[in-house]
Amino acid sequence: MISDSRDIDAPCGRVRASVDGTVIRARGIRYARARRFARPIDEPPVDVIDGREPGPGSPQYRRDPNAGMTFDQLGGLSTSEDCLRVSVTAPTDTVEHDSALPVLVWIHGGAYVAGAGDAEIYDPHTLVEEQDVIVVSVTYRLGVLGFLGTGKPEHSNLGLLDQISALRWVQRNIAAFGGDPSNVTIAGQSAGADACAHLMIAEATDDLFHRVILASAPLGLAGGTEPMNWAMAKVAEKIDPAASVDDILAAQDEVHRAALVGGLHAGMCFGVHYGAYPLPAKSDTDAAWSQAARRYDVLMTRTEREIAFFAGFVPAFRRLHDRHLTSPMLESLISGITSAVYTRAAKAFYDRHRMSGGQGTRLLIVSRGDGSFFDAAHSGDLPLLFPGDVWHDSFLDYGGTAQIAGPELRTIWGRFATSGALPRVPVPGLIDILG
Template sequence: MRYVDLNDRDELNDHDAPRFTTPAGEIIGWRDRGVIRATGIRYARTQRFCAPKDELPSTAPIQATAWSPCAPQNLIPELNAVLGISAQAFSPCEGALHLSVTLPENPSPTPRPVMVWIHGGSYVFGAGDLPVFDVRPLALEQDVIVVAVTYRLGLLGFLGGYANRPANLGLLDMISALRWVNTNIAAMGGDPTNVTLFGQSAGGDAAAHLMIAEGTEGLFQRAIIQSAPLGISRGRANMYAKMSQQAATLNDDAPLDEVLRRQTQVAEAARGFGLKAAMPFGTQYGHYPLPTEAEADAAWRRAAAKIDLFMGYTAEENTLFVVISPSLMRLRNTPLVGEALSKAMVAVTTRKVYIRDAHKFARRHAQAGGPAYLYRLDWCKGRYPFGAAHTIDLPLLLGEPSGWQHADLVKGVDEATLLEHGKSMRALWADFARTGQLPATGHIEPQVLEWWEVS
């Protein structure tokens, strides 16, 4: 089993390429070990610091046989090592936005549920088609259609609100992608009235905010919010103002490498704002398409009855950030007291950034009339050095065991265990996507995952 290199034309069976006649145009995809893929489909065009423009229907066939390029970004070697991603996996593109669709090859008598993957990465890192985010096992095992979305990041996607540059551009990109799904997925065998967002970290934060974004009503019916840092999503206006001062002197037409250098400087301007500075870029209340911060809770209550919710966190989220920080690892490795101090710090910050606000979010949703379930992921808890850290859900949901062989995150975990527990977790996610309902309580193998209904 391997992630197909699209330069290997023999893998693509060009003579028998699958075709879809959609409102976007005729889409030509490719076959890959039991699934059909339509990759690198352009869903919108962009100009720098401008809202996306939905891609117009094409009169020529759309060759959907290349992976979606990533948004321009600064590479993060420490995170690449954690996830086992090589620098060569990042092929940036500015000016166009892409998504990829994966569905089982076998026909279905009824439209399939649709799951839309929003990658994480603190709004500065990642792409929908990274090899470790491969959605093929989820689509094939669970008979669902999975759409992976790539969107603008960092200074180009998640600052704005200054110098006539709009805020929330990356969020607007996601809404454009959801419009594409709503318009075209039926022609690919999907059910546009049964769409589930699922996103991890910043992707989970984005899914939460898409619930109250203008223009999203009816575009999705369920949300799975994984490890969203909701505890640091509020009270950011002063930090954004300071960052904007640093960004405002950048010319709109500056070379891309200059934009990325300036992004680093803009992020540095967030220092002094506590834990919020750990994710300096993000969504901005009071800027289209989001309500003001004071109105956000009421907006989530109004949305609750229309959206089924499943959300949760890992037991030791912030261990990830300890491991990738040399100074924090030196503290952790201090004889006698280091490990205890590190565990205490992880417990406090995990609760403050992730757990506390996940519970508040789910309770508010349930009290406002929406189905809500919470989960806690314990898989690998206590296992040195990462434990049940932030991102530990990703190798269970996405990719195949062989695709994670270079990831420090799961080093030493045997492939059979990863495959077994991954299948169970993918089944749970897809069960929720099909109906929005789960048993009131349950677990996957003691010490893997536990969930419960919120009332």
């Protein structure tokens, strides 16, 4: 229950935060500003910041057009192009700690077209309370606004640059909230994990973070996208830079339709572009990740039936499935596409990381075996990491299992963010150790 407020004197300004039970929330803090299709400019200090309300999400539809989702990732959150905000959630007794707390920077997923740092489904209250860490949630530009613009090279990767600006904000300010700027872990799920992987090789990120958690990173969708990118850019050329937000989103739909030439790659057609600042050319990425390996410990996780999340919205797939009898045809399809998008590329990433001298572990979140269509599907780990009432009406609800599995998974994340401890022992019925 939010009961009162607390002022925090930080380099960014005096932040008025809310006390919410065992945590303090300082929300919607602007870390940068950006004109449309322009790089972010770090926000200078101001006198007072009201951090008692959540920040807006980037303009988006209330569903993910790439996956045909009907699950609303935003809830009641507003949207705005002025969305470059961070929110800090910290234990209320941070000032009583003898040493600064570890910091986990959360970069949300949503195929680079949906979601927001302050969305209720990413509420870090329990994670902060249990693990004694500080969580910084980042909101960044999405879709055409964040990763394509009108197809010009200088319009690429703006959302990634937003994230780098947010990480600079963390370095300047997190000590005022009780955090340790020398102990920062970046963590993301799905597109957020893809972003974290690329932050490892982006320019201007030295010393901004120290560990990386990649949850369900769709690394199999990287590379081989040149024809799709060309088709998208040709459509994007027609976008009026001064168009209304509604017209921008309508144009984004047209761009997505053009991306369908990319097959599976169209599932995350908006995203990072190699060879455009701050990323190296595609041909140089293997060497860049190899060089980065010794700098970052990496914890990689995925779910056993990732693609079930998306297959659930395809009627033909649903007809193959009987909730009481597993369909071999459907399970074979789910396994095959999961391998193509998630498994093989993640293993290659991990093997390269370890062979280059990096430390890491791969975890598999296993099926409960209860016959549920969305059992161990993509995003199935989110209700365990960020539990709350919002999940109870969701197809991802774990029910009573979450009371057992959730603390185990949060402990693994908390220990890794605190000390770099990598899990070596599986959790029966929840996690297998893959490497």
